[in-house]
Amino acid sequence: xxxxxxxxxxxxxxxxxxxxxxxxxxxxxxxxxxxxxxxxxxxxxxxxxxxxxxxxxxxxxxxxxxxxxxxxxxxxxxxxxxxxxxxxxxxxxxxxxxxxxxxxxxxxxxxxxxxxxxxxxxxxxxxxxxxxxxxxxxxxxxxxxxxxxxxxxxxxxxxxxxxxxxxxxxxxxxxxxxxxxxxxxxxxxxxxxxxxxxxxxxxxxxxxxxxxxxxxxxxxxxxxxxxxxxxxxxxxxxxxxxxxxxxxxxxxxxxxxxxxxxxxxxxxxxxxxxxxxxxxxxxxxxxxxxxxxxxxxxxxxxxxxxxxxxxxxxxxxxxxxxxxxxxxxxxxxxxxxxxxxxxxxxxxxxxxxxxxxxxxxxxxxxxxxxxxxxxxxxxxxxxxx
Numbered sequence: 001x002x003x004x005x006x007x008x009x010x011x012x013x014x015x016x017x018x019x020x021x022x023x024x025x026x027x028x029x030x031x032x033x034x035x036x037x038x039x040x041x042x043x044x045x046x047x048x049x050x051x052x053x054x055x056x057x058x059x060x061x062x063x064x065x066x067x068x069x070x071x072x073x074x075x076x077x078x079x080x081x082x083x084x085x086x087x088x089x090x091x092x093x094x095x096x097x098x099x100x101x102x103x104x105x106x107x108x109x110x111x112x113x114x115x116x117x118x119x120x121x122x123x124x125x126x127x128x129x130x131x132x133x134x135x136x137x138x139x140x141x142x143x144x145x146x147x148x149x150x151x152x153x154x155x156x157x158x159x160x161x162x163x164x165x166x167x168x169x170x171x172x173x174x175x176x177x178x179x180x181x182x183x184x185x186x187x188x189x190x191x192x193x194x195x196x197x198x199x200x201x202x203x204x205x206x207x208x209x210x211x212x213x214x215x216x217x218x219x220x221x222x223x224x225x226x227x228x229x230x231x232x233x234x235x236x237x238x239x240x241x242x243x244x245x246x247x248x249x250x251x252x253x254x255x256x257x258x259x260x261x262x263x264x265x266x267x268x269x270x271x272x273x274x275x276x277x278x279x280x281x282x283x284x285x286x287x288x289x290x291x292x293x294x295x296x297x298x299x300x301x302x303x304x305x306x307x308x309x310x311x312x313x314x315x316x317x318x319x320x321x322x323x324x325x326x327x328x329x330x331x332x333x334x335x336x337x338x339x340x341x342x343x344x345x346x347x348x349x350x351x352x353x354x355x356x357x358x359x360x361x362x363x364x365x366x367x368x369x370x371x372x373x374x375x376x377x378x379x380x381x382x383x384x385x
Contacts, residue, residue, distance in 0.1 A: 002033045003377050005072045006063075007110075008096045009080060010089075012040030012054065016247035017164070017298030019049065020279040021077045024166035025110060026050060028373025029074075036074075037066050039096070049277070057092075064099060072376055073100040076110030076137075077163035079318060081130075081150075083122045090117070094125045101132055108376040109136035111163040111369065113318045115146035126150045135379045137372045140321040158375070164301055165362065166369035170287045178284035185271045187241055190288070195240035198285075198292040198308075199231060199263075200247055200299030201256050204315035204333055223333065224255050225262050227313075230340040231293060232263030232270065238348065242270035245285065247296050249276045291348055293340075297322065304328075305362045307355040309347045311340075327357055 007025065010018045022038065029036060036053070040046035043054035055062045067073055073096065079085075080093040097107050109130075117123050131151035137160040138144045144157045170178075179190075188194040203220040235242050244260045246252035253274065260270040275281040286292060286299065287306035294300045295313040303310040304326050314320045314330040323330035329343045347354065 001377065001381065002035055003072060003380060004035050004070045005029070005037070005074050005376065006066050006070045006100075007036050007038045007074045007076075008093060009039070009076055009078055010041075011038055012042035012046045012057070014248060014250060014277045016275075016277070016279045016282045017296060017301075018078055019277065020164040020167065020283065020298055020302075021111075021162065022046075022050060023279065024163035024369060025074075025077055025373070026052060027168070028163065028166040028370050029376075030373075032374045032377045034373075034377065037070070039063060039066075045277070063096070064103075067096075067100050067105055068103050070100075070105055072380055073097065073105055073107040074110045074376060075107055075133075076112045077139075078111075079113040079316075081109075081112060081114045081126060081146075082116055083119050084116055084316070087119050087122055090122045091125055094122070094129055097133070098125075098129045101129055106134040106380070107132070108379065109133055109138070109147070109152075110376070111137045111139060111160055111372055112143060113139045113162075114143040114150075115317070117146065117150065123150070135375060137375060139318065140325075142317055142321060158372075160372045160375075161365040161368040162298075162301060163369055163372070164298060165305065165365040166373065167283070167305075170284050170306060174280060174284040175288060178281065178288050181273060181275070181281065181285060182243070182288060185243070185273055186269075187243065187271070193239060195235070195238045196288065196290045197231065197235050197238075197240040197242050198289040198294070198299075198303075199227075199242060199244045199259060200286075200292065200294035200296045201227075201244060201259050202248065202252050202295045202315075203255055204295045204313055219333075220255070221258075223335075224259050226337045227293070227335075227340055228259040228262035229265075230337040231344070232265070234341050234344050235263070235270075240290075243285070243289065244270060244272045245282055245299070246272065246274060247282060247299055249274055252296075291344065291351065293344065300328075304358040305366075307359040307362075309351040309354040309358075311343045311347050326361055328354060 040054040046054035246256040292310040312330040
């Protein structure tokens with residue numbers, strides 16, 4: 001059975017994590033006969049990167065025609081139904097679901113992280129369209145509870161795993177390319193007693209908002225300077241090199257460069273490696289690190305998937321949920337410099353234990369993520385039987 005599906009998510013915008021999510025979804029969906037069309041911010045880029053047909057997200061006529069021809073709308077993965085980043089964005093994705101509903105095309109929520117939903121407008125829109133979805137896969141229990149509060153029947157909700165867990169392990173060829181990129185940046189060969197310390201930075205207090213001014217931006221910059229200074233000092237203690245990876249360069253690059261410069265003031269040698277839009281390279285580089293501090297969810301996910309000990313900064317509930325699941329530390333936004341140093345030292349001391357735990361649990365979550373690829377087809381088959 002072939003299933004024609006339109007996929008709605010934050011794709012084609014150069015965000016490493018979201019492109020990894022789409023790749024994981026396609027990896028899980030295609031073996032089940034799904035023929036996808038992806039709604040994208042840059043359809044040509046999405047087609048080239050993922051080998052899939054894509055349409056422009058701003059062309060509502062084209063979007064409507066694609067949905068009308070489809071057997072199913074797949075909304076996800078990632079954190080689409082939340083208004084902490086943008087109310088407008090949440091309303092866009094709910095609007096796509098509403099359009100499918102009006103056309104009589106069923107919707108499946110795929111591996112989503114749901115919430116927080118705080119504004120009256122987004123809550124009303126969610127309660128208008130979500131109760132009618134045919135099924136929902138979510139990344140964690142908090143998301144499951146959030147969907148039920150928004151009116152989705154509990155028996156339609158399954159706790160699965162982030163779609164990026166469905167990606168196959170980093171290949172030897174990908175690892176070799178990552179090593180070449182690291183060597184080009186002046187990073188020593190593996191085994192030369194130089195600790196590779198990764199830092200994935202984003203402006204965390206603004207949680208991805210597009211605002212660059214005011215108290216939130218000041219708080220972000222203050223936290224960035226404090227963390228950079230501490231990580232730079234800790235790198236000196238363990239004979240480390242700091243490797244800064246901006247995963248969404250449009251929004252991360254300025255502070256990533258500032259963090260690298262600040263860390264270097266203390267004598268630490270820091271480099272910024274920019275691989276815009278190349279989620280495979282970023283994931284491969286993270287797999288070659290010794291330890292990672294990340295303020296992006298998918299930076300942490302790449303680390304646990306490769307068995308790399310890590311410390312997170314909990315700018316969002318999804319980071320805390322991942323940390324609790326895998327047993328690593330997630331620091332609050334109010335963290336002090338000494339807390340960062342202690343957390344890194346604890347993770348480094350536990351590195352062998354964390355590696356074993358991460359690899360074992362990642363195998364389990366990869367199986368869940370792959371199973372999620374078959375669930376939309378099973379649901380549609382059941383409805384047609």
